[in-house]
Amino acid sequence: MNAPESLPLEFPVFDNSFAALPETFYTRLAPQPLPAPYVVASSAEVAGLIGLPAGLLETQEFAEIFAGNQPLPGADPLAAVYSGHQFGVWAGQLGDGRAHLLGGLRNPQGHWEIQLKGAGRTPYSRGADGRAVLRSSIREFLCSEAMAGLGIPTTRALCVIGADQPVRREEIETAAVVTRVAPGFVRFGSFEHWASRDRHSELQQLADYVIDTFRPECRAAANPYDALLRDVSWRTGELMAQWMAVGFMHGVMNTDNMSILGLTLDYGPFGFMEAFDAGHICNHSDHQGRYTYRNQPHVAQWNLYCLADAFLPLIKRPKQAREAIDETYGDAFGASFERLMRSKLGLHSGLADDEDFVGETFGLLQQHRPDFTLFFRALTKLPAVLDGETPAKTDAPLRDLFVDRAACDAWLATWRARLAQTPWPDGERQAAMRAANPKYVLRNWLAEKAIRQAKDKDFSEVRRLLACLRKPYDEQPEFEDYAALPPDWASGLEVSCSS
Ligand code: AMP
Ligand code: MG
Numbered sequence: 338m339n340a341p342e343s344l345p346l347e348f349p350v351f352d353n354s355f356a357a358l359p360e361t362f363y364t365r366l367a368p369q370p371l372p373a374p375y376v377v378a379s380s381a382e383v384a385g386l387i388g389l390p391a392g393l394l395e396t397q398e399f400a401e402i403f404a405g406n407q408p409l410p411g412a413d414p415l416a417a418v419y420s421g422h423q424f425g426v427w428a429g430q431l432g433d434g435r436a437h438l439l440g441g442l443r444n445p446q447g448h449w450e451i452q453l454k455g456a457g458r459t460p461y462s463r464g465a466d467g468r469a470v471l472r473s474s475i476r477e478f479l480c481s482e483a484m485a486g487l488g489i490p491t492t493r494a495l496c497v498i499g500a501d502q503p504v505r506r507e508e509i510e511t512a513a514v515v516t517r518v519a520p521g522f523v524r525f526g527s528f529e530h531w532a533s534r535d536r537h538s539e540l541q542q543l544a545d546y547v548i549d550t551f552r553p554e555c556r557a558a559a560n561p562y563d564a565l566l567r568d569v570s571w572r573t574g575e576l577m578a579q580w581m582a583v584g585f586m587h588g589v590m591n592t593d594n595m596s597i598l599g600l601t602l603d604y605g606p607f608g609f610m611e612a613f614d615a616g617h618i619c620n621h622s623d624h625q626g627r628y629t630y631r632n633q634p635h636v637a638q639w640n641l642y643c644l645a646d647a648f649l650p651l652i653k654r655p656k657q658a659r660e661a662i663d664e665t666y667g668d669a670f671g672a673s674f675e676r677l678m679r680s681k682l683g684l685h686s687g688l689a690d691d692e693d694f695v696g697e698t699f700g701l702l703q704q705h706r707p708d709f710t711l712f713f714r715a716l717t718k719l720p721a722v723l724d725g726e727t728p729a730k731t732d733a734p735l736r737d738l739f740v741d742r743a744a745c746d747a748w749l750a751t752w753r754a755r756l757a758q759t760p761w762p763d764g765e766r767q768a769a770m771r772a773a774n775p776k777y778v779l780r781n782w783l784a785e786k787a788i789r790q791a792k793d794k795d796f797s798e799v800r801r802l803l804a805c806l807r808k809p810y811d812e813q814p815e816f817e818d819y820a821a822l823p824p825d826w827a828s829g830l831e832v833s834c835s836s
Contacts, residue, residue, distance in 0.1 A: 349388040351411035351440040354550055355450065355521070361539060363415040368405025368437045369457025369467065371500040371512055376400045377475065377791060378799045379496035380482055382807070383518050386493065387442065387449045403516045404498045405437065405456035412439040412451075416459035420533055421526030421593030422643055424627055427533075431526065431593050432461025435469060438522065448520045448550060451495070455514040468504045471497075472788050473836030474513035475799055477604040479787070481517070483779040483806040484601050489579045490572070491601040492519035497799070499791075506835050511792075519600055523547055525569075525644040526593035532647035544651055547597055562651035566661045570641050572599025574669025577634045582677035583775060584610030584709040588620035589834065590628050590636045592643050606832040609778040610709040611823055613702040621833040638666050680773035681713050682752070685761035694755055701748045707738035708822055713774035717767050719749070721756045775809035776820050782827035783819055 356363070376395050384394055393399050401407040408414075416433035435457070441450040454477070455469030469477075474497045481494035495516040502512040523543070531540040544562050548555045558564035576599050580587070587594070588606040596602040608619030615631035628636060645658040652658045678695045679687055702712065715734040723731055728746050739745040756766075779802070787798040805816040 346390040348410045349442050351442045353413045353440045356413045363417045364460045365415045370406040371404040374400040374404035374498045374500045377497040377499045377796050383493045383495040400498050403496050404514050405453050409439050414439050419524050419526040420530035423591040434462040435467040452517045453514050468512045470504050470510040471499050471513040474515040475788050476784050477515050480604045480779050486807045486809050492517050523597040524593050525595040528647040537650045566648050567665045570662045570665040571669040573637050574666045575673045577637045578670050578673030586619040586630050592640045595640050612706040613709045621831040683766045683770040685759040710778050714776050717770035720763050772810050777809040781830050782823045
């Protein structure tokens with residue numbers, strides 16, 4: 338028997354659990370069609386997570402579905418409402434101004450929700466156009482998958498679909514839709530929304546939804562809502578440590594961009610640290626420098642206090658809500674950051690003075706501004722003992738990143754003395770350090786190069802970058818060009834909230 342020309346495609350079965358919440362939580366509405374869509378890039382890994390038929394990827398039907406032109410079988414599209422604090426100021430009601438949740442499903446790999454970003458206006462668009470441009474969609478797509486490759490909790494991205502429809506930003510650009518996939522998209526601001534309106538019943542419904550869907554273990558606690566708050570606080574602390582350890586800067590850590598599940602959420606003007614400066618502002622629109630690299634752990638805690646205040650009606654005892662943060666966040670961040678820094682520096686086990694040594698290391702970085710990623714990756718190549726060789730020869734990979742070689746040598750002497758206190762064979766230590774210090778991160782200039790080509794309809798660079806960023810800790814000599822310092826043309830690159 339001959340195979341039929343087009344095989345029937347088996348779509349995953351949706352449960353749409355968020356849509357089962359009362360309609361006060363969202364507005365049901367279909368995405369707005371985008372004429373003549375095309376596939377810019379897709380992630381087979383994410384397609385696998387949600388059980389999409391492999392034969393669908395990259396087809397015209399795929400482009401039509403994820404542009405929002407053709408319904409995904411079983412979907413029940415909606416835009417959710419939330420509020421939030423933006424740049425430290427209460428902003429009132431926000432919501433999915435350009436995101437459509439298509440639906441959710443549960444499979445052996447977890448609970449997944451599928452969301453289009455940029456598929457048209459919603460009741461929460463606040464006068465904006467509901468669209469996203471190709472530039473920012475490629476950035477979100479690549480960074481979601483890059484963070485997943487780094488092993489950092491994040492929303493994922495299935496694809497970017499482009500279209501020639503013009504979209505007005507500082508200049509005219511073209512429209513795109515990025516499909517995000519995550520266990521859930523509930524934000525700190527989703528809770529602040531109901532608390533700010535004294536709508537305690539909805540507040541509790543939302544908390545119950547999060548607990549029942551994602552954190553059933555919280556039910557066993559004396560106060561499940563207190564347990565949920567502590568869970569969010571703990572995960573957020575761990576997430577901040579992970580961001581800091583790879584030099585990731587989110588750029589817009591408003592409470593509406595903070596995930597209740599501890600995921601990296603809403604990629605906009607993010608950046609990865611290059612020449613180290615703890616005061617670096619990656620978002621050109623952040624005039625006060627609220628979201629600098631060094632501020633991120635403090636801002637996350639401030640955001641958690643906002644969440645704790647929103648949880649007050651559920652926890653009832655006022656002091657207890659903020660206490661839940663104080664008793665978890667610092668410990669989670671501190672323990673994770675210490676563990677990650679120990680791995681990055683190749684320390685086999687912890688010693689009492691390690692915090693000082695880590696501080697000294699950041700002091701060196703701040704004073705001499707080497708490239709953050711290259712510094713730690715170069716360190717993985719160095720032996721624990723000089724063994725008669727000159728530093729000029731043995732330590733060249735690291736020394737070459739410094740103008741002041743003597744400063745580098747002095748720090749290396751301290752590092753070697755510290756290594757000697759907890760000996761670890763070089764081969765093993767170096768392999769462990771490589772697994773903690775990525776060779777490849779999504780540098781702005783790499784994203785920019787891929788975007789410039791994509792604007793000319795050449796998507797090969799987006800795809801090549803994606804392939805590289807899947808395995809950021811591997812050597813991958815074929816991608817050596819992606820591990821380079823930013824070229825001169827990239828020195829003026831600025832990223833703003835415009836997306
Ligand atoms: P962001 O700064 O990207 O987190 O966005 C803040 C809020 O503005 C969110 O509620 C977004 O949904 C909304 N928003 C941003 N850009 C647009 C747009 N082009 N159209 C509609 N809503 C938007
Ligand atoms: Mg946002």
